[in-house]
Amino acid sequence: MNAIGKWCFLFVWLPSLLQIPVAKSQAADSAVAESPVRESGDAATPNIIYINADDLGVMDVGFNSDRYHTPNIDRLRAEGMLFTNAYAPAANCAPSRACVMSGQYGPRHGVYTVGSSERGKSRDRKLIPTHNTIHLANDDVTLPAVLQDAGYQTIHLGKWHLGPDPTQQGFHVNIGGDTSGSPSGGGYFSPFKSGPMKRFSDQYPAKTHRVDIFADQAIRFMRANQTKPFFMHMAYYSVHTGIEPVPGLVEKYQDKENVHAAYASMVEKMDQGIGKILDELDSLNLTDETFVLFCSDNGGVRALSDQTPYRSGKGSYFEGGIREPLVVRWPGKITPGSTSDVPVIGVDFFPTFLDVAGVKSPSAQQLDGVSLMPLLTQTGDLAERALYWHFPVYLQSYARERDDSHDPLFRTRPGSAMRLGKWKLHEYFEDGRLELYDLEADIGERRNLADRYPEKTAQLHTMIKRWRQETVAPVPTQLNPDYMAADTGGKQKTKNRKTEKASR
Known part of the structure; x- marks a missing residue:
């Protein structure tokens, strides 16, 4: 001016x-x-x-x-x-x-x-998250x-x-x-x-x-x-x-x-x-x-x-x-x-x-x-439409006992979600896990129906992948070298514990 x-x-x-x-x-x-x-x-x-x-x-x-x-x-x-x-x-x-x-x-x-x-801690993150x-x-x-x-x-x-x-x-x-x-x-x-x-x-x-x-x-x-x-x-x-x-x-x-x-x-x-x-x-x-x-x-x-x-x-x-x-x-x-x-x-x-x-x-x-x-x-x-969410990053837990998530370390891990009608689909990028919920019958998302309804799961999974392509949504795939996988007993592998100790 x-x-x-x-x-x-x-x-x-x-x-x-x-x-x-x-x-x-x-x-x-x-x-x-x-x-x-x-x-x-x-x-x-x-x-x-x-x-x-x-x-x-x-x-x-x-x-x-x-x-x-x-x-x-x-x-x-x-x-x-x-x-x-x-x-x-x-x-x-x-x-x-x-x-x-x-x-x-x-x-x-x-x-x-x-x-x-x-x-969260690098050793707990399996993937390198999106910037x-x-x-x-x-x-x-x-x-x-x-x-x-x-x-x-x-x-x-x-x-x-x-x-x-x-x-x-x-x-x-x-x-x-x-x-x-x-x-x-x-x-x-x-x-x-x-x-x-x-x-x-x-x-x-x-x-x-x-x-x-x-x-x-x-x-x-x-x-x-x-x-x-x-x-x-x-x-x-x-x-x-x-x-x-x-x-x-x-x-x-x-x-x-x-x-x-x-x-x-x-x-x-x-x-x-x-x-x-x-x-x-x-x-x-x-x-x-x-x-x-x-x-x-x-x-x-x-x-x-x-x-x-x-x-x-x-x-x-x-x-x-x-x-x-x-x-x-x-x-x-x-x-x-x-x-x-x-x-x-x-x-x-x-x-x-x-x-x-x-x-x-x-x-x-x-x-x-x-x-x-x-x-x-x-x-x-x-018109009926899908709603989408995309989260290619990590978000740590602050109240582990009350967060009611999948694990005590993160409120959520990298993934996408969508809703279409009564159906809600979650996809997690670390292991490719899919979760399907019927929100009319299970608003608390406790019963994963992905195995029970494979066709519906596949339909929604196709839709969410197409949406990610249309929006150029990044999906992290690179493994994190700091990641310390837990064994079945919930303890860290000995080799990884030594690696952590040496890096302190």
Whole structure:
């Protein structure tokens, strides 16, 4: 932008954004200055609020369990549509978010896990895992960038985890987002020692919770942009570890059986923040023209929450690791209290949001999902399709006795999974093992039917191999020279023990 353009930005746009601490980024300035304005009164340009909880299990909301108090999430469920077969596109944080923001399955962007793909001890990994891409590239087409180009004011609040600065990836405003996957820089309560939240330490009293700061900043943004269409990404750090009890809330859960009291207080605190946003929409008379989607990024952490009847939790491609709570509200378009049992997945959000906004899909990037609008408006069905997951890396176990995975060392080992109708197939690359489950009869994935139904197993295996070819999904095959295979007694072979000792 030239000097004249910058002065135009200051005089024309800055007054409406003075209440918001805008990230200082030339890319962000340019995007704001050049975005055309479309009035929110135009029915074709509703506001969009995408609320993404962190590590919240499908069973960790009030409408699915009496262990948690979430009246505002329950309100969304009562006033909108609940998806009972909703899936995260990955079983942990960054890859799930990368899939949603790009509209693509993991093999297309290469974000498979958090950090290194070599998780766990090398001696326990039979294969050399695929290299992991840590962040989305700045030239990847993202959902907020497409909406920004269409005239939306865009704000990110909370956890980003896909790069150092969300304003370089489609947002005008960034509140608290960077590369961090957990609430770094001081935890959940102010003051904050470092990172993008540090600037708020002097603006809010000590011991102010992140949820309250995000709610306040979101409200300021909505007030400043109530005459323009906006896209809000409210990406809570809650309820990611480290767990910090919320005073005034934790006490009610301390005597509850089978409830982690501090965790439950964090769930309720997040729900309170959601309530503040919903109440502000009411106050601004924006409720009817605002599309709200609430979900989580992956399954719950088994050490903190119980996902029964689903097996395992975060990091696993059993149902407990990828099932998510998903509710959508849009008054006048979505029937209150409605339900859809159709399997859907996070890569569907990108085309759905574009459909809501009346924006065409980007020609420069293939989207793997489909719009959910026919289901939401109950005007049509989706053709039966397969949902896919790909994880060519390792993810170690943290709670070996509670993870409920195949072995005590890893929540999952390299492999792929898919669902088609009632059938779920797992493939593991270390030994080629196939597991087939009938989710209607065995939602806990305990009875492997691969030998009983060889034709169905072969059909799904062919489909998943074809999908990997289409998405150029890497399959690790190279053996790890550090691997120490166990004998039948569970002890390491003597030769390998000597090798390990010599290498210390």
